[in-house]
Amino acid sequence: MTASTPTGPAVPVAPSVSTQIHLASRPTGWPTPENFRTVRVDLPDLTPGQVRVANTFVSVDPYMRGRMNDVKSYVPPFAVGEAMTGGAVGEVVASTAESLPVGTTVLHQQGWRDVAQGDAAGFTAVTPVPGVADSAFLGVLGMTGLTAWVGLTTIASLRPGDTVFVSGAAGAVGSAVGQIARLLGAKRVIGSAGSAEKVRLLTERYGFDAAFNYQDAPVREQLPTHAPDGIDVYFDNVGGDHLEAALDVLNRDGRVALCGAISQYNTTEKTPGPDNMANLVKQGLTLRGFTVGFHLDQAGEYREKMGPWLRDGDVVTDETVIDGIDRAVDGFLAMMRGENVGKMVIRTR
Template sequence: MTTSSDNGATAPTVSTQIHLASRPTGWPTPENFSTVRVDLPDLQPGQVRVANTFVSVDPYMRGRMNEGKSYVPPFAVGEAMTGGAVGEVVASTADALPVGTTVLHQQGWRDVAQGDAAGFTAVQRVPGVSDSAFLGILGMTGLTAWVGLTTIASIREGDTVFVSGAAGAVGSAVGQIARQLGAKRVIGSAGSAEKVRLVTERYGFDAAFNYKDAPVREQLPEHAPDGVDVYFDNVGGDHLEAALDVLNRDGRVAVCGAIAQYNTTEKTPGPDNMANIVKQGLTLRGFTVGFHLDQAAEYQQAMGPWLRDGKVVTDETVIDGIDHAVDGFLAMMRGENVGKMVIRTR
């Protein structure tokens, strides 16, 4: 089914969407999701219809599958999930977003999105750069790394920085941005020998280790003989405990995620060395990037030249087809991606 767009072409009128069928207990399974095809209504004044090009799957989405209070409402059972997406306007009744405009929005987990134009933001495409970058290094992923280092951890020139999940989308950005901001030494953890090599050889970390080889608490001190000043935490659990052992006086922790416990069915015990927070005068501060969007312009001004000059590199793992979005999400949760995981929908 199609409908005429403003330029005489045709636009899809059916949206293939991924719905949350049931709330997972522990690790999600394909049975927790359903694929639904929805007939879209005619556009009302001031609305747009967008053919998504890429949609994002991210660790935080696992938390939204649980019921309970959080910084964003949980996904509703029986309804389409949401998340970052980039696409092209294919039908419009909004003068500000004509057909052909590339837009960024939060109606992910579907191949076609529709709604009021206010929910879509026009972006300027970058020659030679995939639109998926707006979901990664030029979007929330990169901004998360920037905010965590600058606002939350107050990085200083000469700092030693430890990053957990260093081969992931956020982690790889953190290490590279830290270097550009004057870090003396950057250390990362990853989940395989191949990823450890990637972190050091491609992303320029000074050192990295495979957290599966031996306890993090044993490995981290070997790579941080002079301690750590900033810890960017994507994992929590044993990584946070190890960092608390080696953080220097006035050390700062930017708590971004806790992927180690997203799929647990029992309460995770806390670190046994919390007293170090007092002894060393440490600061631990959690954050979500949605409360710091005012820094996006400053970040993009800094990142643009770094990308252009090759001082920052970025990778992504692409899964084709909205019907495989769940596969991509589960693979990302298992750590099978390199860099940002995105679903290509057209």
């Protein structure tokens, strides 16, 4: 929307209504559209030190499913009847904060809406990268890529010459893990995915040495054929049968970075644990869970590494883009079903 003035060109008008996705009820098992509600909220005038941001992209991620449950976790659950939150990138369209003038590109956690507003301290200015969509700040240049970096370097202590197995490897985190592992000197990188098309992407685009479709046969049968000499590092996005299979083939002093358990997010019954946990003792294995929010101090080092890799084409990244905040729930559910390639984002303008 623009407004004309008698003495100059049209100037942007800051939107005053925010279209938001609220949690209407807590899902049991798989979420459905009925668990969400689209709400339009009139925004109040800015108070000193605040900004209003027109979001460009918002992120939908697997961890958000866990926040829909009313259980204790590392972050509070989403509140029923209130707007959900998550990563977003956008442009400041109104400001009473000198540190974030109009036109600044910012990263923040007021996702699931097209317009965000709040104290400037809740928004971080970022410098757009020429030729790279701002959505990259939600993916390979943001928390997604940092998750891959932290899991490999800090949690799994990747060493040159290691063999690495990545589950859910065609997703945003998994595809970054495989490429970073290769650049850090891994000898062999193996990935699992849920379709033949994604398996081809892993080997032909993302540089994995081997990949398999976990739908074709039990993971426990397929993994050993691709890792005849075992694996040294397992980056776990899935849990369940993938973790069990990895425990079978981890070499002495093997390390596991437990990042996610998407196979269990929508279950309504308790999932049995692996039947081979004794291998932890026999092989001296280390399993360590993590969430990237406790490792944000590594963001600077990570960006210094990833910037040149991305610029030089050493790392490639893909996105699945859904247009319109009104379709955010569709995008989230599609992502949970594994229908995305790379990072799933919602383009809001």
